[in-house]
Amino acid sequence: MNAQDRSLGSPIRDHTTKIAVPPGPSMVFFLMRSRALTDSNRIFGVFREIVERWGPVSSSRSGLRGRTYFVADYVVADAIFRGHDTFTKYPHHTADLAKLQAMIGKGMLATHTDAEWASHRKSMARAFSKAATMNNFGEIAIRHVDALLDDAMAAGVHVNNISELAMRLSGRIMSDILAPDHMFADWNFLRIKRILDAAILDFHRFDFSRRARGYKSALRAQASLLIETAAAGNSNEGLLRKMMIDEPDWQTNPAARERLLDRAINLIVAGYETTATTLNWITHLLAVNTDIQEVLREEVQSGLYGDGRHPAAFDENTLLRRVISEAMRLYTVLWFNIRYVTQEVIIEGHRFERGARVMLLPFIANRNGSIYANPDAFDPNRYLSAEPRPLFPFGNGPRVCIGRALAELEMQTFVVGTLKRFRLSMACAPKAIGGVLLQPNQDVKVRLTPLM
Template sequence: MSGISGTSAAAPTAPGRLPLIGHGHQLARRPLEFMDSLRSQGSVVKILIGPTAAYVVTDPAVTRRVLVTEVDAFAKGGKIIDALRVFFGDGLATIADGDLHLKHRRLMQPMFNKAHIATRGDVMISHVRTATEAWAEGVARDTYEDMNDLTLSTFLVALFGSGLPDHVEGEFQSLMPAIMRGTIRQTILPGWVTKLPLPANRAHEQRVARLRALIDQAIDHHRAQLAAAPDTSAGPPAGCPAHAGSSTDGPTDSSTGDSTGGSTGNSSEGGLFSTLLTADDPETGPFSRQQLQDEAITLLTGAIETTGTTLAWTLYEISRNAEIERRLHDELDAVCGDRPLRQEDVGSLPYMRSVLKEAMRMYGPAWLVTRTTTRPVVLDGHPIPEGADVVYSPYVHQHDPDVYADPKTFDPDRWEPERAKSIDRTSFLAFGDGRRKCIGEEFAWTELLIVLATVVQRWRLTLTSAPPRPQAIVTVKPDKLSMTPQLRVPKTTEEKAEQPV
């Protein structure tokens, strides 16, 4: 690969464009198939969205140059980022590159410290257990909706603490899917259409305004909790990098600098968001109300869209493969026996982690990401002008047959340590890469493992709808996924010992 250098030759244009709308109709009607087909056209392929050109990178090695090695030439931007900024504002996912982004990331990092997340683990487990115990055995459920509702409500408990008004959680759940659909609409349509006073545009603006009002209520709720909490609950979390001089209650993992055990004095009523409410930059001071809103919306969107989608697909794949299900049950029974999951169990589920990682590989989570060139560049031999959109697709990279053997097969064992050595790590982009890599990766893994382990420990789910088809919205979601829960009784140590070998 020549990267951003070499002899220039115009990037090939994808076939099938139409007058005025370019390739917009293909992105609207069959986005995953269209993006995947571009791999055969070259490592960089030009497409047209209306009259505007965008350059799609289909080779993960070239994408790494965009995200890591030549990152200064590719700023966070493009049509999808512009559309997301309508309701994210300047949250960490959409804020422009530069000092402000680095400052926000530094102030937010303690929120996602491993030891800090661990203080919320048992509260999250309790919430998931209560929610899933209410399922009725033998009654079909919308699993995609269940997982989105469950991950959102669990994240709200982790983020803002317990006691959030019911109407706030309910409105979050109803608003977010409609807002994300409106965002995709703004991404695909020409910019001038999204600025017209059309009913759809007005409805999108009203939903965004209502979302911000709800965020304000959640922030005020959490401030009130902090004010009412005993002084001992306001101390820094163990292992928190923002308080390097604080003592920890457990050993430190030297590879990460994170505490690997122990607990803090945080009350069960607290939440991770206290990190932002108490953050104070020496130069610019604490986060403003607008900045708190922006970051909260960014975090919540990641919680409902990516985590919930991953869990829904994972449960579907488990239901299709009895051997995968058996191995998950064996692992859970060996770790927990017939007692409920606990926070300290989460790190002892390597096969479950492989199952989740394979679901991320196969279904996203994000399927389309954009950057904007800050200067004229030559990308893998193809000239790209300043200000152009550069697009890459984690979905396309994670289905590359040159990297993943039999990419359409759900195979958790491909992540077994020895086999995984043959996989180019740059091709797995579920959490991005480089300095814009997802700050919440550690939390995402914790929530994914907690929800999946709690569900699988109690229930066996069987598919009652037709096999779902992938739909590219913001994530790659199932078009329909109905499953029926049946109670499962975990095997005790004695029962497993009695099984024939």
């Protein structure tokens, strides 16, 4: 039975018999690897060792009565992602939540309960639906993609810093969505990126809250600029003007202003860093795999995808979408996810105790050799067979990414615009490292050769 067949069933069932919890590493194991766990270059090795020694589902005592599970099994992780009633994000104020709030405040991404998340989501879901994204933000994305790539075109053959280009693009798009006609997105977002590059690598350190202050301060400054820009504008366009309606006394009430800032910060974070990082990996993989690049370019030049907004660009079976999916499988930017067990359950013979913490490891599950043939290879054609798409790169259930359509639009328009203009070739060999995100260990640089 393959993974696709198994996942069609319901692997979560109520606890009826006493099945032992899966074994796993002891506290001594983690103490001996404490340096590696706080080293962004070595942390993946620790989790791979856990999987190699104890299997793809293991558990460990945490504290006197707590338990943490490590899940790198594709089918079990898929069931947990789908088990919204049994596995929740933050049932109470946890250390994980405290770290997130230290970075980005208490907005949508760092809410305490699923009910709070639903309240935030309700106010923003319509703005980021697929139809609304295409109607309201499509022209914004195209305008900035064209402007940045036309500038690159004018430079002729050159090595381009894709990390900076992608960050500038995501920063411009999100700033225009929040506060149109801003004049300060590019370099502010690049500064935030540099601070973030250092800060997120410290995420697993005990004193992360202190280390994250510079990043949070930079985000607050950028959010404040955007809020003041929106307030001074004559137009009612932009999401911040709509958010101000929800906080009518934000200018006089410090608590209301703080809520507005938190919401703005969360949208900035959600709208630029993960998308820009994914664009790094997509561009790098196309530069390495020139055969796939050429086939995709032929489709782009045929007009199949238009400018990246054509319905074919959203068709999961097209090469464009398969390339994006394969990049997200190989380099799952959200490389770990945390859930908490609300009721004891058994999944595929593994017992999960109520109250336990579950660390999902999609960066391992998405390279599982029993699920994917030649799992470390970049092969967009694998999805034409029975191989499944990567595990929920945009999340799933009540906390699914509300900006998914915007991220997809940005990725599609960038890839289409780039391949229309340039031939890509390698200029560096980045490796993946782990902090809050799975990011390259250096800026991704690609040689761009304009097409004649």
